[in-house]
Amino acid sequence: MFSRLLIANRGEIALRIIRACKELGIRTVCVYSEEDRDQPYLRLADQAVCIGPGPATESYLRIDRVIAAAEVANVDAIHPGYGFLAENAQFADACRDSKIEFVGPSAASMRLLGDKIAAKKLARQAKVPNIPWTEGPVEDDREAGAWAAKAGYPVMIKAAAGGGGRGIRMCHNQAALMHNLMAARAEAQAAFKDSSLYLEKVIEGARHVEVQVLGDRAGNVLHFYERDCSLQRRHQKLVEESPCPALNERAREEICKAAVRLARAAGYYSAGTIEFLVDRKGAFYLLEMNTRIQVEHPVTEMVTGRDLVQWQIRVAAGETLPFKQRDIRQRGVAIECRINAEDPAKDFRPCPGRIEEFRVPGGFGVRVDTHACAGLMVSPRYDSMIAKLIVHKPTRPEAIACMQRCLEEFHIAPIRTTIPILREIFSHTHFLKGEVDTGFVERTW
Amino acid sequence: MIESEQVRQLAELMNEYGLSEILVSEGQSKLRLRRGVAGPVAVSWPAGAALPQTPGAVPAAQEASTAGASGEDDGLVPLRSPMVGTWYASPDPDSPPFVSVGSRVEPDTTVCIIEAMKVFNEIKAETSGTVERILVRNEQAVEFGQPLMLIRPG
Numbered sequence: 239m240f241s242r243l244l245i246a247n248r249g250e251i252a253l254r255i256i257r258a259c260k261e262l263g264i265r266t267v268c269v270y271s272e273e274d275r276d277q278p279y280l281r282l283a284d285q286a287v288c289i290g291p292g293p294a295t296e297s298y299l300r301i302d303r304v305i306a307a308a309e310v311a312n313v314d315a316i317h318p319g320y321g322f323l324a325e326n327a328q329f330a331d332a333c334r335d336s337k338i339e340f341v342g343p344s345a346a347s348m349r350l351l352g353d354k355i356a357a358k359k360l361a362r363q364a365k366v367p368n369i370p371w372t373e374g375p376v377e378d379d380r381e382a383g384a385w386a387a388k389a390g391y392p393v394m395i396k397a398a399a400g401g402g403g404r405g406i407r408m409c410h411n412q413a414a415l416m417h418n419l420m421a422a423r424a425e426a427q428a429a430f431k432d433s434s435l436y437l438e439k440v441i442e443g444a445r446h447v448e449v450q451v452l453g454d455r456a457g458n459v460l461h462f463y464e465r466d467c468s469l470q471r472r473h474q475k476l477v478e479e480s481p482c483p484a485l486n487e488r489a490r491e492e493i494c495k496a497a498v499r500l501a502r503a504a505g506y507y508s509a510g511t512i513e514f515l516v517d518r519k520g521a522f523y524l525l526e527m528n529t530r531i532q533v534e535h536p537v538t539e540m541v542t543g544r545d546l547v548q549w550q551i552r553v554a555a556g557e558t559l560p561f562k563q564r565d566i567r568q569r570g571v572a573i574e575c576r577i578n579a580e581d582p583a584k585d586f587r588p589c590p591g592r593i594e595e596f597r598v599p600g601g602f603g604v605r606v607d608t609h610a611c612a613g614l615m616v617s618p619r620y621d622s623m624i625a626k627l628i629v630h631k632p633t634r635p636e637a638i639a640c641m642q643r644c645l646e647e648f649h650i651a652p653i654r655t656t657i658p659i660l661r662e663i664f665s666h667t668h669f670l671k672g673e674v675d676t677g678f679v680e681r682t683w
Numbered sequence: 684m685i686e687s688e689q690v691r692q693l694a695e696l697m698n699e700y701g702l703s704e705i706l707v708s709e710g711q712s713k714l715r716l717r718r719g720v721a722g723p724v725a726v727s728w729p730a731g732a733a734l735p736q737t738p739g740a741v742p743a744a745q746e747a748s749t750a751g752a753s754g755e756d757d758g759l760v761p762l763r764s765p766m767v768g769t770w771y772a773s774p775d776p777d778s779p780p781f782v783s784v785g786s787r788v789e790p791d792t793t794v795c796i797i798e799a800m801k802v803f804n805e806i807k808a809e810t811s812g813t814v815e816r817i818l819v820r821n822e823q824a825v826e827f828g829q830p831l832m833l834i835r836p837g
Binding site for chain 1: 766767768769799800824825826827828829
């Protein structure tokens with residue numbers, strides 16, 4: 239097992255990793271930017287190293303500075319968290335070249351799955367259904383128009399090097415498609431240094447269902463069941479739950495097995511998530527695979543009773559998974575709400591500022607993952623998520639009742655947060671009946 | 684055997700209680716920490732004992748140096764580290780240090796080296812003046828923004 243580990247991240251996931259390490263007896267080193275100097279979670283790490291000024295491009299995204307910090311602090315491993323360098327294959331290579339283990343998959347599988355076109359071709363080989371798509375990059379606009387006309391509108395333009403909801407444009411007709419292709423190429427080039435695009439048919443009224451997988455270096459890949467993340471706004475998730483209320487046992491088994499097939503085909507180890515769309519008829523299609531631990535991992539931890547971050551670290555340290563697929567069970571229902579410093583009444587405008595009052599809910603079946611506290615300055619520079627509120631109860635109605643009372647209890651002032659809209663979601667009939675799709679939030683609010 | 688962790692804890696104790704000196708003896712080993720203006724500095728080691736291997740093992744000392752030596756009110760200009768790495772006073776182990784207290788510097792004068800990932804980066808003074816105080820030790824781990832030395836401009 240590692241003796242020292244560096245956390246190349248900030249905020250709630252940095253705290254999450256510090257906690258996992260402490261329980262494993264691993265000493266922790268946390269990097270920080272000058273703007274994060276006063277973050278209380280840094281005091282829980284054994285050592286903290288300043289790696290740059292506020293802007294992430296000068297600190298958290300600086301591979302050279304993170305590796306330099308890892309070297310001077312003499313660590314055995316680096317955990318990248320999510321976001322920042324978590325899915326940067328070059329960073330994974332740089333760590334391992336410096337004889338520091340990267341807590342995540344191989345750089346090769348990151349590259350393969352990060353190229354969305356290559357990932358879809360791999361899915362076809364692994365008999366994992368893809369969303370109807372152009373079967374390759376779009377070479378010219380006429381070809382794009384011809385495909386879209388045949389497949390039927392609306393269609394999505396997606397960047398091959400994109401992911402995480404970025405580089406996506408929906409087009410309802412030929413004119414919109416032609417107009418957006420040029421802009422999408424420029425955007426992709428600027429954001430991802432790769433202007434390749436492909437088109438997908440839009441699956442209307444679909445649910446977003448993702449499967450958590452975990453693999454070890456001996457080639458064992460297990461799934462930890464699914465999460466339904468259909469409540470989204472502009473491709474950013476607001477609420478996640480497990481199990482998915484719309485899947486029957488057979489559908490659950492098929493989608494989870496498909497996820498494992500894809501992960502195996504990619505030679506994947508560590509934690510990862512395969513995202514699918516499930517249409518109204520119950521058919522599922524691959525969206526993409528994310529080669530990192532995800533924000534919503536606590537939902538799966540609660541229903542399966544397993545510490546995913548600790549398992550990532552154990553796998554990275556060379557341990558093989560000591561359990562089999564049949565040992566992983568779903569128990570009860572877990573739901574997570576992301577609490578963001580955004581004002582839902584003002585188009586979710588970010589609300590940075592100092593938190594003066596912060597009272598978290600508690601009680602039986604409640605888990606709050608947060609780095610925030612009274613006195614904390616929420617910076618406009620970083621992600622606006624300040625807390626994750628997770629509940630776990632034997633049944634969905636009980637979990638919802640628990641979440642409703644937690645959202646009432648949770649008090650954050652004076653900055654505005656997304657708690658009001660979450661309370662509305664949790665009293666909306668469609669959500670209570672489990673009848674939502676990925677367009678629900680944007681249609682309703 | 685004196686452990687670097689012990690040094691760190693002692694430095695923290697000194698800061699917490701405002702002590703100026705601690706002397707610890709354990710068998711054959713003796714360790715004296717005396718607070719200079721720049722924070723606690725380990726002063727004496729018995730012959731043959733190894734220096735702490737873990738760089739950055741004295742975060743409390745670094746904090747004290749930052750707090751006590753921001754220097755700007757005495758008119759001294761701190762040279763802050765532009766990177767993370769290991770600080771070296773000399774171009775190589777056999778040469779004398781680039782600068783010492785009293786050295787005259789110009790903005791382009793190389794005053795030290797910081798090494799990271801096997802690359803040795805020359806750090807410039809950035810100010811015209813005289814080196815008044817050097818705040819870090821040879822082979823010490825430094826972080827971004829850490830004050831390395833104080834320069835009296837002029």
